[in-house]
Amino acid sequence: FYMLHVHNCCFNFLSDNNVIKYKIMKKLKMLTCLIFVIGFYKPIIGQIVYTDVIPDTTVYLSKTTGTIFYTFDLDNNGIMDFYFQTENWDTISGGQHLVGKAITLQAMSTLNKVTGGCWAGNNNFLYAGDTIKADLTWNDRRYLKYYANNVPWDCGIEMNDVIFGLKFEVNSFLYYGWVRCDATDTSVTIKDYAYNSSPNSYILASQTIGGIDTDSLNSLIHIYSDLNTLIADFADFNAQGTINILNLLGQTQQTASINGNHNVILLNNLKQGVYIISIHTPQIIVNKKVFLN
Numbered sequence: 001f002y003m004l005h006v007h008n009c010c011f012n013f014l015s016d017n018n019v020i021k022y023k024i025m026k027k028l029k030m031l032t033c034l035i036f037v038i039g040f041y042k043p044i045i046g047q048i049v050y051t052d053v054i055p056d057t058t059v060y061l062s063k064t065t066g067t068i069f070y071t072f073d074l075d076n077n078g079i080m081d082f083y084f085q086t087e088n089w090d091t092i093s094g095g096q097h098l099v100g101k102a103i104t105l106q107a108m109s110t111l112n113k114v115t116g117g118c119w120a121g122n123n124n125f126l127y128a129g130d131t132i133k134a135d136l137t138w139n140d141r142r143y144l145k146y147y148a149n150n151v152p153w154d155c156g157i158e159m160n161d162v163i164f165g166l167k168f169e170v171n172s173f174l175y176y177g178w179v180r181c182d183a184t185d186t187s188v189t190i191k192d193y194a195y196n197s198s199p200n201s202y203i204l205a206s207q208t209i210g211g212i213d214t215d216s217l218n219s220l221i222h223i224y225s226d227l228n229t230l231i232a233d234f235a236d237f238n239a240q241g242t243i244n245i246l247n248l249l250g251q252t253q254q255t256a257s258i259n260g261n262h263n264v265i266l267l268n269n270l271k272q273g274v275y276i277i278s279i280h281t282p283q284i285i286v287n288k289k290v291f292l293n
Contacts (some may be wrong), residue, residue: 007167030227047201049192050208051276051287054223056182058181058189059084061101061145071108074168074177076276076287080108081168082179084188100148101186105164105179106114106141113138115165118146126205131163132176133202144183145246157183163205166195173199180206208286209211223277225267225292230256230277232263239263241281247293248274267292 051074059070071083087102107112115136116126124137142164146155159182166177177195181188196203232243238260245254245267251264256265258281272293279286 004246026045031040031161046196047285048194048208049197049285049287050192051076051289052192053287054291055189056189056191058187059086059103060187061073061086061088061103072179072190072193073248073250074193075170075175075197076246076250076278077170082107082114082166083096083163084181084190098148099150101145102143102147103145103183104110104143105143107168109169111130111139111169113140113167114142115139117142117144117162117164118157119143121155123155123157126165126178128161128163128204128206130163131202132167132178132205134174134200136165137163140168144181144188145185147256156185158185160184162188165205166193168195170281175199176201176203178205178207207293221279221286223279223288223290225290228267229291230265230267230290232258232265232277232279234258234261234263239281241279244278244280245270246276246278248276250276 031115048219051072054141057070059068067088068086069083071080072168073079074081075139083106085106085274087100087103087104089098089100091098091100105117107113115132115138116124118124119137119139119142124142126132129150143155144157144162160182162181164179164181168175168177177193179193181190194203194208219236222231224231224236230243230245239258241258243258243259243263243265245256246252253270253275254261254268256264258279268293273289274291277288277290279288
């Protein structure tokens, strides 16, 4: 596929009548195409680790005072990296009675950072395909909602597929990722997230495996449990590899082989609950949170 792409890039110059110019331009074009292919290849197949949240998890703005957390661990090492938080307060500020509420995405560690959403009254949206890398503006938190006396104050995002960029550090190496959610006036629904497992390498917002969009990827892989078994079905490709069943601390509870489109795995007396199903094949690395019964 990539060699064909390079060939097609260079083919556009065959109509050039100037032989010398043609040779120079051909070499430059070949170099440009090769750089493009290498650059495009770097953050994809076998390096993007994608997690589908099953089922999608919703955090609601509460009418009572308190804080609700949804935490997530991008690299499944048992250390939570980021969390969505709802905040509520009732206070007097500058002689004014303020009843406020907010939904934020925050970093668990001072080494981790967030971009996208709202910050300081400005919308800094990321869109599918935007490059998430070092030169963006990063903060320890970003907002989805910020209300005072039921009026949006600085921020009131209400849309589907809101994407935040993520930056986190492991063993002195930086990694880049994203999380995607839907936002209403009273809630946020966390849908999926991913990161590039190559240190200091960018990722595209909403990028999964090999440029496949999230909806297409989820339609290719079906994971569910039934009567102490785990069923893993793969559409459109004959999968070979392994499935690791992890608890929410990132500890491996069971490992099984993937062999073909339809796989039935007997569970070894695992307790009922939510587990991370980590799928590793030569084509993909995908994590799915699944309730095992």
